[in-house]
Amino acid sequence: MTTEPTYRRGDSGPAVAAIRERLARLGLIDAGSIPAQGEPVFDEAVETAVRHFQQTRRTTVDGMVTPGTMRLLEEASWRLGDRDLTPAADPPFGDDVAELQRSLLTLGFDCGRVNGAYDPTTVGAVREFQRNVGLPATGVTDLATVQALNRLNRRMAHGGLLHAMRESEAIQSAGPALPGKTLVLDPGHGGPDSGVGAGGLIEAEVVFDIADRVKTRLEKLSVTTYMSHGPGGSPDDRRRAEKANELGADLLISLHCDAHSNPAASGVAAFYYGNDRFGHSSPTGERFAGLVQREITARTGLANLGTHGMTWDVLRYTQMPAVRIELGYLTSPHDAALLASQRFRESCADAIVIAVQRLYLPPESDSPTGVLRLAELRAQ
Incomplete structure (x- = not known):
């Protein structure tokens, strides 16, 4: 290879x-x-x-x-209209596709997430748009389709809210009960790709162990839980996202550790899909990132480095809300000592599972950060 x-x-x-x-x-x-x-x-x-x-x-x-x-x-070199966009097993990617998706969402045609991929959901939205404006429903975004989009979009407000609304509605309609939900855990790296290593710890081993603890807890709560790969596997981020899509997951949680040349760098951060360039993000991903970030910091003492929108492939190509959590710095003596601790790993697993439950709870049934206990979830 x-x-x-x-x-x-x-x-x-x-x-x-x-x-x-x-x-x-x-x-x-x-x-x-x-x-x-x-x-x-x-x-x-x-x-x-x-x-x-x-x-x-x-x-x-x-x-x-x-x-x-x-x-x-x-x-970034492509603009809408530079080329025809044609359905294919290996779909086109580019800023022109993202422009198309944003235009379709503005007009109320659901193409899913603005991710710049001419995927089947986007092709379906193009066909629906073409039918509505009297063009042949080929699914090919040609010059005539672009011209029709431009004519209609001149009168419309900035788009991107349709997917956000549907994502939020999906969480509300799913109900508060965890049984019946499907979750994919994505331990970073794996196989020959061990990630960062410092302080006698290896990233891939640490995050796989924590993911396995989360999986055990979720399965006890009757949540259907999958790993994105086994201990010997290391698929690329796009394949991890595709697997979650194929499984019809409700959530994806990717776990990593960080490293920095400055040993004083310390803390936990959470990331969700956010793309300022095209005015689109995952509101549920952002909310869940905040929940899991606060639960981990409240239960472990790690510094809170906040939540941030990013376009990494594992966040960009998932059809469901997804977060990536950086569980401390292996290059920090403070964080490394915590990450080596079995108690810390247990606390992280508890925090993640409780954040999952809190995501689905209605506001009147939610609990303050750091208060809800795993035993209370099992009793429900």
Whole structure:
């Protein structure tokens, strides 16, 4: 299996030339800075531009062009109408698809999440739109379809609320009882990809152990619970999201640990799907991220680093609310000591399960953070 390269400051060659050209087309570096002769270099200006691009895309900001960042640069080069979007087993991705999805949602056609993927849900919404405006319902977004969208959207307000409303309604209609619900736990990394390691701890082992404790607790509450992979597996994030979609999960919870060059970096953070560029996010994911974040900090003493919208694949491509939790820094002596503790891992598992229950409780039945106990859930 070949591994796609990562480009960083000091690199040069044709791939770096392509990176500079894409950044210039996006207006992030001066097009005149690309040398006419000689090999373009990945210099400080390119690194700064890459960091800015990553920040605007709500992805990991490291200034390096990983395969994921390279894919995002390619997606950013498309505008709606640049190409025909055709249904395919390997669907097109790009900003043009995200523009299309936002337009469809504005007009009331449910294409699911604004994720930039021309997936079956989006194709179905395009066909429905085409039928409504008298175009052949081919599912192909061609020039005539784009022109029809533009004519109607000029009169409409900014979209994206339809999916948010339906997501919130789905939680309310599911009812407060946990039995019958389906949840996917996604321990980060796995197999040959062990994640970060420090303080005698390995990320993949820590998060798999905590995920297994969560699974045991949820199954005792009659929640159908799956792992995204076994101890020896390491699917990419998109495949993890696809598995959750195939299982028809109600929630996905991804568990990770963090690392930093500064050993003082410490605390827990939670992430949900949020895309400022296209004005779209997962309101239920945001609410659940807040619940699980507060429960963990209240029960473990970890510093609260807040909740944040991101566009990582495991959040972007799930059809259900999803969160990713960074359970402390292995490079922090304080956090590492906690993560090595069986008591801490038990408390984390309890916090996650209680946050799941609180997500489904109506406001009048909810409890303050840190108060509800697992035994009370079993008694219900």
